[in-house]
Amino acid sequence: MRKEFRRWKSRVMVALLVVATVLAVAPLVLILGTLIVKGAGSIDLGFFTRLPVPAGESGGGVAHAIVGTLLIVGAGCLIGLPIGIGAGIFAAEWPGSIVAKTTRFIADVLNGTPSIVVGVFAWTWIVARQKHFSGLAGSAALAVIMIPMVMRTTEEMVKLVPHSLREAALALGYSRWRTSLGIVVRTCLPGIVTGSLLAVARVAGETAPLLFTALGSQYMSRDLQQPMAALPLVVFTYASGPYDDWHRLAWATALVLIIVVFVLSLAARIATRRRFDAPR
């Protein structure tokens, strides 16, 4: 009897877990599915290589926004990743110091700050002073969002490296900084890369901070000092526009945004794969 009861209990639990998993994955599948159904039809080679056409005409592409997103996010990474990773390593290596405690607290507060606030901040400090919108101001805003995320994940990853490894390096004659960078950070590098990728994926889709900074543009712009288009801004513009054609473009652009993030993640993962068996 007891055995039978346990078996039933197990089945009920498994069923609950399956339901929970389905509920968790369903939105993801729905989003991807909708994007592909509504967006894939509008995507052809021209979509990646051409610029937008005036409203009313069909066709055109989002080449300017792909370039814009890559440039803005790329510059944001150049600003944000070194600071975030550096701060994370510092906080993990000197966990008790006042600087680390303060930084950690500020990072946690910043992590909970709505991104639109960061956008307004960047507008006040960069756009209003320079008296013009620019891609670089957008990069700065995205960097501010990335720094606390990257810092906290880096810190956690560094702390996961066993203390014995650090001692082994020190006992071998490694200096402290070489132990930190050459052994500890190198050991948890895949984790730091994953954390950075999550941050990149997150900011690549940010719209609010870019509205105040990069502004958006109808033209191809490769100058970070000028207003720039970005994929989320294009989605925002097209989706809130009055034309059916624009709505289709918005779906397609959203799909491209997801593809860009996916390709970036994949590339970074391949680049940081552990390579032991590679011939040297």
Next chain:
Amino acid sequence: MLLAEEVRPRIATAGMTAYYGPVPGVKNVSLAFAPNQVHALIGPSGCGKSTFLRSLNRLHEETPGARVTGLVSLDGEDVYGSRVDLRRLRRRVGMVFQKPTPFPTMSIYDNVAAGLRLDGRVPRAVLNHAVERALTVAALWAEVKDRLHTSATALSGGQQQRLCIARTIAPEPEVILLDEPTASLDPQGTQRIEELLFNLKERFTIIIVTHNMQQAARVSDTTSFFYLGELIETGVTRQIFTAPKETRTEAYITGRFG
């Protein structure tokens, strides 16, 4: 301890005390270790034998709030002197830990070469020779020679520990400190490490911390018994195990406490 007194000690302490903050982990220990012998440090958990060992290569001071007073000398030179180069000191006094600690991002080859590469670029031929030699001495060469450039973490626990020994001896230190090197190994792995110690002492001075008294009796020439941070007794291993002078030593080695 006739032998040890006749020969000039390789490494010695005089009135050495090691603190954790205000608390001394090891109190006023004076010990001398003769070259080319295996010296065992025994005692119950928390008796300070590991702290003592870690004070010899100045690893103790890497713990926040830790410090050492008294004298530690290597070939008559003050280890805690203000002009001592830590890297050179640790190159002369190598250490192997309880848990095998191969660097996970490095291949077997790179692990063994890690200590040698600290001094800048070494010609490939010299490096190859040193790596093969260290792995041979550590009795691991035959098992890994065909996969030197594969991950070090794919090795078994016993192999990993021998790899760590190879990594430690590759820069040719004078002293090797072993902190319970067989505690995480199976009996077979333990036996291989113990056999290794016999060969190693021809070239190195070995100090080994162990919880296993049979091990101390098997492998060491001299034994020192620590209790509650103090050195209780030191002497030739056979004398310590057959005719200890202190009652506490006798009580510990016969298993009445600890």
